[in-house]
Amino acid sequence: MKKIAVLTSGGDSPGMNAAIRAVTKKSMYHGIEVYGVYRGYEGLMDGDIKKLELKDVGSIIHRGGTFLRSARSEKFKTEEGQAQAIENMTKHGIDRLVVIGGDGSYRGAQALHKKGIKTIGISGTIDNDINGTDYTLGFSTAMNTVMEAVDRIRDTATSHERTFIIEVMGRHAGDIAAWSGLATGAESIFIPEKTIPKSEMMYRLKTGFERGKTHSIIIVAEGVGSAEEFATYIKENSDYDPRVTVLGHIQRGGRPVAFDRILGSRLGGKAVDLLMDEVSGMALGLEKNEISVHDFDYVFQKKKADELEEISVLSSELSI
Known part of the structure; x- marks a missing residue:
């Protein structure tokens, strides 16, 4: 050769x-x-x-x-x-x-x-x-990028006592959402391979705030739906006013x-x-x-x- x-x-x-x-x-x-x-x-x-x-x-x-x-x-x-x-x-x-x-x-x-x-x-x-x-x-770098972003968002979520919905990449695979969700302690994670009812998300939100939680983090893989769709669902079924962050291509770049x-x-x-x-x-x-x-x-x-x-x-x- x-x-x-x-x-x-x-x-x-x-x-x-x-x-x-x-x-x-x-x-x-x-x-x-x-x-x-x-x-x-x-x-x-x-x-x-x-x-x-x-x-x-x-x-x-x-x-x-x-x-x-x-x-x-x-x-x-x-x-x-x-x-x-x-x-x-x-x-x-x-x-x-x-x-x-x-x-x-x-x-x-x-x-x-x-x-x-x-x-x-x-x-x-x-x-x-x-x-x-x-x-x-x-994958490891992308997961760490998401984790760092969520950690920063959590600071703001705590300060303002808000729910944040974070949309990550993954049209057909939920690895980024699942792994970063576990690493950041997200309350609910939505992935294409194993979805949970949105009603379960609402239950976790309500019981969490009832026991004194000041914020919540929800991570959604793009293949399940947009973060905006989840925010709309929460607004229609509660008095919460969630915020949305779409990380997009920031997940691909970086050292x-x-x-x-x-x-x-x-x-x-x-x-x-x-x-x-x-x-x-x-x-x-x-x-x-x-x-x-x-x-x-x-x-x-x-x-x-x-x-x-x-x-x-x-x-x-x-x-x-």
Whole structure:
């Protein structure tokens, strides 16, 4: 193996730069040329491919986002788009690729694998919704970002004796809401995998204030509904006047925490090891603190929600 390429695709996540850095430096250590693909699969089709040097990955491990930039691509889903991407890789003499991203990115990687390009996937997404890994790259940082925001909001909620409804990311996965809700002591948490009746939320609010609580925090994953909808429900069924905060894309950015920097480095290094061993069509994750390797078909299976259910139940028990 003489040449390897790396790209980031889909939504950015903290720790992607650490993974790119690891792929680049480990490859160079073994005498392999590394090429960065800018703007994900769009860049692969457009030929936006540049040979990376050590200076290109210097001082990036602490930066959020991805210096290779990212984009979503509908065209790459077509046979024409994939053929164009492979042609550009062939021009550079590249037949190995590390793809850092989520489910959609993995499907693109699998398509290239089936067409003869050796590919390894690294789970980079803040949603933590990838099967075959306990934690995805960027999830820990996103969860900490939410936790810090909620801690700040709680100060204001306490000062003004108010209820705050905080909407977090998670259209199909409630990991951010569940984990950050437990970490911040939220009174109610709403996630797609396990919803509770809004009447239960009202019961917790009323009994809490009756026993002297001065504020309440409710965390809602965007896949369940908007924070505004929940605020309207509370206003229509009580005398409370809740406030809404939508954290939005603030959850994606920021300096990666130590866990994501280390995880990105471990996954990036392992990806190079596998490609050197002629392994392809596999996705990397972390299970029981060990690097796990699963084929893409396994990763595409729905992630078990047992852990989230446990967290939701515990959060309910601790909300009294």
